Amino acid sequence: MVSILSFLTTVMSIAQNPEELSLFSISQLTYEGAFRLEASEFGVSDLNYSEGPIAYNSKNHSLFIVGHAHQQAIAEFGIPELVKSEVLADLNMVDSPLQPFVQVLDGTPDGNPEGIDRIGGLYVVNNGGRQQLLVNGYEYYDAPGDNSLTTLVINDANNLETSSLKGYMNFQGGAGHTSGWISPIPTIWQQVLEGSHITGQSSGIPIISRTSVGPSAFSFQMEEALAATNEIATKILMDFSLAEPLNEDLANETGTNDIWTHLSRATYGFIVPGTRTYMTLGNSGGHISGVCYKCSQDDGNLCGGYCPPQASDEYQHYWLWDMQDLLKVKNGTLASHEVLPYDYGIFNTPFQASGMRAVGGGSFDSTTGNLYLTVQKGDTEQGTYARPPVVVVYNVNGPISNTPETVNVPIDETTNIRIYPNPTSDKITVSGLISESKILLTDVRHKVLKNITTTESTAEVDLTPFSVGLYFISIQNKETGTLHTEKIVKR
Numbered sequence: 001m002v003s004i005l006s007f008l009t010t011v012m013s014i015a016q017n018p019e020e021l022s023l024f025s026i027s028q029l030t031y032e033g034a035f036r037l038e039a040s041e042f043g044v045s046d047l048n049y050s051e052g053p054i055a056y057n058s059k060n061h062s063l064f065i066v067g068h069a070h071q072q073a074i075a076e077f078g079i080p081e082l083v084k085s086e087v088l089a090d091l092n093m094v095d096s097p098l099q100p101f102v103q104v105l106d107g108t109p110d111g112n113p114e115g116i117d118r119i120g121g122l123y124v125v126n127n128g129g130r131q132q133l134l135v136n137g138y139e140y141y142d143a144p145g146d147n148s149l150t151t152l153v154i155n156d157a158n159n160l161e162t163s164s165l166k167g168y169m170n171f172q173g174g175a176g177h178t179s180g181w182i183s184p185i186p187t188i189w190q191q192v193l194e195g196s197h198i199t200g201q202s203s204g205i206p207i208i209s210r211t212s213v214g215p216s217a218f219s220f221q222m223e224e225a226l227a228a229t230n231e232i233a234t235k236i237l238m239d240f241s242l243a244e245p246l247n248e249d250l251a252n253e254t255g256t257n258d259i260w261t262h263l264s265r266a267t268y269g270f271i272v273p274g275t276r277t278y279m280t281l282g283n284s285g286g287h288i289s290g291v292c293y294k295c296s297q298d299d300g301n302l303c304g305g306y307c308p309p310q311a312s313d314e315y316q317h318y319w320l321w322d323m324q325d326l327l328k329v330k331n332g333t334l335a336s337h338e339v340l341p342y343d344y345g346i347f348n349t350p351f352q353a354s355g356m357r358a359v360g361g362g363s364f365d366s367t368t369g370n371l372y373l374t375v376q377k378g379d380t381e382q383g384t385y386a387r388p389p390v391v392v393v394y395n396v397n398g399p400i401s402n403t404p405e406t407v408n409v410p411i412d413e414t415t416n417i418r419i420y421p422n423p424t425s426d427k428i429t430v431s432g433l434i435s436e437s438k439i440l441l442t443d444v445r446h447k448v449l450k451n452i453t454t455t456e457s458t459a460e461v462d463l464t465p466f467s468v469g470l471y472f473i474s475i476q477n478k479e480t481g482t483l484h485t486e487k488i489v490k491r
């Protein structure tokens with residue numbers, strides 16, 4: 001039987017086969033804190049009513065962010081110290097940008113021939129010592145559904161105002177399917193997916209017939225994207241259409257559609273490192289009361305388009321996908337619309353403004369495991385008409401999700417083990433142990449802090465010598481080999 005110490009040693013190593021990695025659980029995300037952004041005008045725009053696409057810049061520990069929906073300009077703001085609070089007034093405020101807002105959509109050499117007027121995604125590229133910014137865009141109301149262009153490049157991300165631009169190019173796969181988020185593919189997945197990055201998009205914008213009616217995923221090589229002058233090659237990993245949507249009952253007339261409706265939209269997607277999970281985040285609604293069109297809601301509001309009859313029936317949402325399925329699509333053994341999420345549901349961040357419950361955009365920093373998300377119109381305390389987003393930060397706590405299935409340690413899904421109190425300030429009790437068990441206390445970097453073997457049904461683990469923070473308890477039953485793991489918070 002594999003010892004739990006050997007198990008954790010294997011966890012720390014990089015698995016040779018990405019398909020043998022474990023799936024990620026949404027419960028593994030931990031809230032790290034948040035910060036606010038000043039609503040004032042900087043340059044040609046401000047952050048009020050920003051739709052929220054962002055890109056993390058590791059060089060400056062900053063975020064590029066798209067401002068007011070009307071101007072679609074880009075600025076760069078430094079990231080202050082995070083405050084782990086759900087009270088808006090507690091958060092640190094960034095009162096001025098590193099670079100003010102600059103409009104780029106109409107500044108390309110080709111003159112924006114398709115009238116792209118919305119930014120769908122941003123990504124910072126370190127290209128041979130030069131920082132560039134990849135920008136995905138789309139036309140908000142492409143009535144004929146005939147746009148093909150998706151992408152431009154800001155050649156000098158450190159000088160938004162004076163930088164030259166390149167574009168537009170187009171990602172293979174259709175503009176309504178590839179013009180949204182951009183995220184990195186972990187190294188272990190790059191060879192099998194034949195790409196270094198993912199681009200995606202979804203319905204939830206006008207003219208649904210031109211979009212992926214469900215989150216999409218297309219892999220591409222960043223090097224090729226930066227060198228392209230026309231088309232950027234992609235590999236399809238997941239994609240839907242109006243004829244073959246993620247769920248056919250988009251108005252939820254049956255009352256059973258809890259996955260994707262006319263009100264659903266994904267705004268960010270990325271592969272969680274150390275796992276075989278593609279996580280997509282955004283918003284959804286109508287799962288309880290259905291979806292109506294230009295109707296009156298129960299709060300008296302007259303909808304301008306699709307909305308739920310019950311005004312509160314909208315929420316931030318997540319969808320988790322098994323990369324094994326996406327790989328089957330890429331290899332041609334599964335249709336792109338046949339992929340289903342293995343988990344999905346409501347994803348509640350703090351600071352959701354009244355009536356606006358949406359994740360505007362996201363960016364993942366693979367060096368820290370931090371996931372940056374914008375809560376649309378989340379800051380309601382900067383004036384009557386000021387509605388900038390709030391940036392919330394989560395961590396994927398990657399090490400615990402690196403469990404390769406090849407270790408062959410069965411996970412105990414029917415355990416009677418209880419670990420309490422949690423959070424704790426000193427000791428925890430582990431109960432429900434059967435026969436001989438090995439207990440390991442580790443920190444987030446998998447350093448073993450305590451190693452206990454016991455034949456008792458109950459054991460105590462003392463955390464008083466350790467600092468406040470997140471820890472992991474792993475319990476292996478030596479007779480059956482079953483493994484139980486839980487997060488412990490010391491406060």
